[in-house]
Amino acid sequence: MVGLSLGEKHFIQGGIAQDLRCDGRKRLAYRPISVETGVIPQANGSARIRMGATDVIASVKAELGRPSLLLPDKGKVSIYIDCSSTAEPAFEGRGGDELAAELSNALQHCLLGGKSGAGAGIDLSSLIIVEGKICWDLYIDGLVVSSDGNLLDALGAAIKAALSNTGIPRVQVAAGTSNDEQPEVDVSDEEFLQFDTSGVPVIVTLTKVGRHYIVDATSEEESQMSSAVSISVNRQGYICGITKRGGVGLDPSIILDMISVAKHVSEQVISKLDSEIASAEAEEES
Amino acid sequence: MRGIQLPLSQTQKVRLQKTLEQLESLSSKVNSDASVIIADSIPVNHEDGVLKGHGTADLDGEVVATVCGVVERVNKLVYVRALRSRYKPEVGDIVIGRVVEVAQKRWRLDISFNQDAVLMLSSMNMPDGVQRRRTALDELNMRCIFEENDVVCAEVRGFQHDGLHLQARSRKYGKLNRGQLLSVPPYLVKRQKQHFHHLEEFGIDLIIGCNGFIWVGEHIEAKDDMVEDQVSQSDPQVLLHNSVSLEEQERNYTILETRKYICRAANAVRVLSILGFNMTLEIIKGIIDLSLSMNLDIHEMLGSEFCVLVAEKEAERRSSNKKKR
Numbered sequence: 001m002v003g004l005s006l007g008e009k010h011f012i013q014g015g016i017a018q019d020l021r022c023d024g025r026k027r028l029a030y031r032p033i034s035v036e037t038g039v040i041p042q043a044n045g046s047a048r049i050r051m052g053a054t055d056v057i058a059s060v061k062a063e064l065g066r067p068s069l070l071l072p073d074k075g076k077v078s079i080y081i082d083c084s085s086t087a088e089p090a091f092e093g094r095g096g097d098e099l100a101a102e103l104s105n106a107l108q109h110c111l112l113g114g115k116s117g118a119g120a121g122i123d124l125s126s127l128i129i130v131e132g133k134i135c136w137d138l139y140i141d142g143l144v145v146s147s148d149g150n151l152l153d154a155l156g157a158a159i160k161a162a163l164s165n166t167g168i169p170r171v172q173v174a175a176g177t178s179n180d181e182q183p184e185v186d187v188s189d190e191e192f193l194q195f196d197t198s199g200v201p202v203i204v205t206l207t208k209v210g211r212h213y214i215v216d217a218t219s220e221e222e223s224q225m226s227s228a229v230s231i232s233v234n235r236q237g238y239i240c241g242i243t244k245r246g247g248v249g250l251d252p253s254i255i256l257d258m259i260s261v262a263k264h265v266s267e268q269v270i271s272k273l274d275s276e277i278a279s280a281e282a283e284e285e286s
Numbered sequence: 287m288r289g290i291q292l293p294l295s296q297t298q299k300v301r302l303q304k305t306l307e308q309l310e311s312l313s314s315k316v317n318s319d320a321s322v323i324i325a326d327s328i329p330v331n332h333e334d335g336v337l338k339g340h341g342t343a344d345l346d347g348e349v350v351a352t353v354c355g356v357v358e359r360v361n362k363l364v365y366v367r368a369l370r371s372r373y374k375p376e377v378g379d380i381v382i383g384r385v386v387e388v389a390q391k392r393w394r395l396d397i398s399f400n401q402d403a404v405l406m407l408s409s410m411n412m413p414d415g416v417q418r419r420r421t422a423l424d425e426l427n428m429r430c431i432f433e434e435n436d437v438v439c440a441e442v443r444g445f446q447h448d449g450l451h452l453q454a455r456s457r458k459y460g461k462l463n464r465g466q467l468l469s470v471p472p473y474l475v476k477r478q479k480q481h482f483h484h485l486e487e488f489g490i491d492l493i494i495g496c497n498g499f500i501w502v503g504e505h506i507e508a509k510d511d512m513v514e515d516q517v518s519q520s521d522p523q524v525l526l527h528n529s530v531s532l533e534e535q536e537r538n539y540t541i542l543e544t545r546k547y548i549c550r551a552a553n554a555v556r557v558l559s560i561l562g563f564n565m566t567l568e569i570i571k572g573i574i575d576l577s578l579s580m581n582l583d584i585h586e587m588l589g590s591e592f593c594v595l596v597a598e599k600e601a602e603r604r605s606s607n608k609k610k611r
Contacts, residue, residue, distance in 0.1 A: 024584025
């Protein structure tokens with residue numbers, strides 16, 4: 001992203017202070033979101049999300065694996081994000097790695113819950129096939145195709161859409177195997193199980209510029225931020241995770257304020273996203 | 287519908303398709319045989335010994351196009367002018383650039399050409415308005431005039447041995463403050479008589495740079511060169527610095543009324559860029575008026591419904607223009 005002159009910076013800050021941002025949005029308004037599902041045929045589920053010039057793709061790939069020894073009754077989910085160097089010249093070579101790691105970490109915090117798997121947006125016990133023996137490993141990969149700010153929210157939404165697009169093959173376990181050996185399985189080609197994605201939270205990032213905070217910041221606005229707080233909220237309105245970026249400290253009362261705002265905004269985002277996902281799925285089938 | 291990325295409903299899709307077809311039928315058919323796509327063969331008379339220019343290649347003794355565009359012939363030279371190309375400067379173009387480097391006696395500007403443009407200290411008017419030789423002191427104070435990342439408006443002077451040179455020899459050129467810079471594909475901007483526009487009814491300035499950079503900002507009254515003194519020139523600069531308290535800074539913001547019009551004009555430009563229509567003052571004004579008459583919120587202008595509506599209006603306008611002729 002190119003630098004901004006003093007006059008432009010001043011204009012952006014002024015717009016946020018006056019509740020009229022450069023593209024005419026209010027502080028708490030999102031850009032139009034467009035959702036496309038099933039963009040990668042090889043994956044079990046995939047989705048592409050566009051918000052303005054931000055463009056991300058998420059895919060879900062399921063593989064059979066062994067559950068870990070400590071958690072024999074839970075499947076495994078891992079999230080990796082890749083920042084394509086087509087998105088921004090700065091991502092070329094290893095330039096995007098740092099941001100990619102930061103985004104992966106934040107998404108893991110927001111979607112996967114604790115180490116024990118408690119509080120995860122995805123129900124890990126639904127991934128188990130034979131306890132202690134076989135489970136599904138979900139590999140969630142995100143790709144940033146084009147970046148114009150607010151990547152975390154877009155990736156969160158893309159993962160939510162990809163998961164609701166995901167079909168996991170039904171598995172028949174051959175009966176009569178003894179306890180020690182690995183049971184034989186038969187993976188069905190026709191029957192797919194849908195995921196329950198109602199528990200997957202959405203991420204709302206509040207970017208603080210001056211003394212106000214905004215949602216869905218563009219990259220110009222992000223360059224003016226002092227700090228950004230990403231809050232993931234699920235359908236029930238519970239907070240699933242909070243991460244903060246940016247070097248400047250925040251007053252605790254502001255964080256409380258931000259949380260209540262994020263909760264309010266998330267309701268709109270969830271309903272908007274749900275209807276977009278539904279229409280995208282309908283489009284795909286037709 | 288190629289390249290238009292809008293989330294459209296079924297009816298909107300049909301409407302847009304119809305409009306685009308109408309627009310296509312309105313476009314002139316005079317040169318339609320001269321337009322080629324990739325791998326089209328270009329008919330040439332080989333006896334004259336043609337010169338193959340840009341966008342052409344030799345394939346089995348035949349001249350074929352390697353880009354989509356219009357075939358141009360200059361004497362023996364045959365080349366293809368690409369439809370979507372990078373900006374190519376011509377002398378006298380008004381461009382908007384961003385300073386990337388302050389160098390010896392010159393600024394280097396990014397104007398989205400395939401090389402950076404050069405603005406010499408000697409080819410711009412000094413802030414004090416006095417015509418004189420540039421001293422070493424002036425050279426040291428170059429950052430007071432333009433800094434890195436500043437948005438600057440200038441005119442193309444021509445190609446010199448060391449690259450593309452710009453000049454800014456009038457008060458209308460110079461640093462642009464208090465507004466936003468938009469970047470659109472440069473082929474959407476056609477060369478016109480006037481690139482500086484002052485929309486009086488809205489109190490905003492609109493500068494359509496030939497290189498696809500468009501500036502929308504608060505109107506600044508062009509002051510007389512001679513009356514101006516050094517103090518008033520540096521005054522807004524001082525106020526903008528970070529050392530000033532937040533309250534003082536807030537008092538200095540663009541007033542809300544003007545800002546609304548700036549954002550509306552900016553969104554009008556964005557709509558045109560989404561639809562791929564040419565940028566002219568007339569059309570931009572038309573979109574602003576349309577959105578005002580519909581009482582639309584500014585951010586709703588980027589929605590698909592309004593975009594389709596703009597496309598329909600544009601088709602209507604062009605067809606009525608055609609009838610008049």
